[in-house]
Amino acid sequence: MQFTPQAFTGANVFIDGLGALGILKTFEPPKLEYSTIEATASIGKYEKVLPSLKPLNAKMVLTNINPVLIAPLSTLLPKVLYIKQNMTSTGITQEDTQIIATMGGVIKVGELPTFEMEKEVEFSLEMSVYTFSYQVNKVPLIVYDVVNSVYAxxxxxxxxxxxENIT
Known part of the structure; x- marks a missing residue:
């Protein structure tokens, strides 16, 4: 198998089904970090990795500001964010790869643009994620749903x- 470098070439953001909300400048998907406990052995200590994940968070920066982007700051209803990204491999043969990240949760940080002359307006959101799906070319690689206890x-x-042990 040959590996070639890949680069992101563009992305679309949808919030509760509404798209064209701005240009996605950066997107940091949730970090899948497992809970750990410290254990002791005869010659020292080590960390035991548990099967449960720590709370998930996602961050993004958009270069636009409009009322549709401000609406998710309301914590009354969970929001669904859908980010569709394109990645192109470089080399002899160029191949496009589609990555789709779908997240459900509540926005916990909304950072309004700072006022700086001649600087691009950036609006950033940080989300507490309850559901998460990560697909590459429409094949789900990661599915996480804390409400229904699914992690695949x-x-x-x-x-x-x-x-199986619980029931």
Whole structure:
């Protein structure tokens, strides 16, 4: 298998189904970090990785400001953010890869643009994520849903054996 460098070439952002909300400048998907506990062995200590994830957060910066972007700051209803990105590989053969990140949750930080002359307006959001799906070329690689206790990687449910022990 040959690996070629890839670069993001563009993205669209949709909030609750409304698109064309601005140009996505940066997107930081949720970090999948597992909970750990410290354990002791005869010769020292080590960290034991637990099967549960720490709370997920996502961050994005958009170069636009409009009422549709301000609306998610309301915490009355969870929001669904859908980010569709395109990645192009470089080399002899160029191949486009589509990445789709879908997140449901509540915006916990909204940073309004600072006023600086001749500087691009940037609006940033940070979201507490309850549901998350990460697809590459329409194939789901990661599916996370804290409400329904689903966490699957490449279609394999990471909590299947735990749920079997509970019921």
């Amino acid at each position: 990687i490449n279609g394999i449910d990471q909590f299947a054996s735990i749920r």
